Amino acid sequence: MGSELDLQGLMARYQQGDRDAATALVHRLSPQLYRFFLVKVVSRRHADDLLQETWMRIHEVRHTYRCGEPVLPWLYAIARHIRVDHYRKAFRSEGREQPLEAGDDIGAPPPGRPAPTADLQALLATLPDSQREVIAMLKVSGMSLEEVARATRSSVGSVKQKAHRAYEKLRKGLAGMGMPNVRGRGIS
């Protein structure tokens, strides 16, 4: 809650033209935005492009943020829009481009850090886009159900349902990898 208030304060100062607030927002929010883009199993190069494009769009439409409203749904609604646009363009140009060797620049973990593991990447990749997006926002970015519902322009019930289905799929997938299949509780 305190963190959200900090973000709201930074956004208000950013709207007033405070350079330090803008820099603080970029440094604070970029890592989670970057992870959000990477969850979609895009290459680092694409994630870099998406991040830059998202910040440029945020800067362009920063006046649409209303003081006192939660920052993350506003931010992710824009990031989501940029990502959808990006894939639409990529889909259109897919037929005209020669693909590079597969897996050339998927982010490798830095030395000394635990690897996300190819299996988990593959597991998330088996989820439909909408479920993967909800899981990324809830569990990778740490947003609440209400915030995810606002960012994805859907209802809280729909977000809960997608998360529940995603967990069922993940549970089955992990059980298939040899992990015990104990039925879990609902999404909290």
Next chain:
Amino acid sequence: MKDRDIDEILRRAADGAPEIDPALLDRVSQSIGSSLRPVRPPPPAWVLRAGLALICGAVAAAGALLLRPYGILKMSGWEIAPIFSVLATLIWIAAVLSVAETIPGSRRPMAPWILLPAGCIGLALVFALLFHDYGTERFVSQGVKCLTAGLALALPASIAAGLVLRRGFAVSPAAAGLAIGTLAGLAGVTMLELHCPNFEAPHVMVWHIAVLATSAAVGALVAWTTGAKRPPHPGL
């Protein structure tokens, strides 16, 4: 496996995600900083919603006065109350959705594509309950006149709504266009209920409701087309 085990796996995966190149963050910060100036946030949502609803009502009333309000003069109080209550409710919901669709991350009571069929069905039910003349005299010629007048009025209503929301940013242009088109169409229907003295049920249920459906469809199509042609940001 329990949910918390999956949470833990996801958390570990997120922690292990590659880090961003610090040079990229510096480049983004510098680019933003170089063009930083104060901006004015939008007015409170209720101001925008009330503004849109008032515009819708004012445009409809002006149109009806221009064409003469024969319809409302011919109606009884039992007809006026339900028809205009339903229209006012739909106008308010359309105004709420139009604002929500142009401010990213807003809470929406429903999706615009639900409002359109719900509005058409709601109006059709009210008309079916109130009007029992099933004649179809000059069905097409009178209907086309009403459709044309309703759409002609929806145009200025949509332009005015677009001006009120011009500082917004629609993450889904088609949905925003659909909401604004629905709102403008409701202005057209309201004008027709004030003006049109033809109370034949088929006329009202087909041609008056067609104004709403056509305006919403045109709004979505125009917004989708212009949104698709929006140039990408030049970047850093």
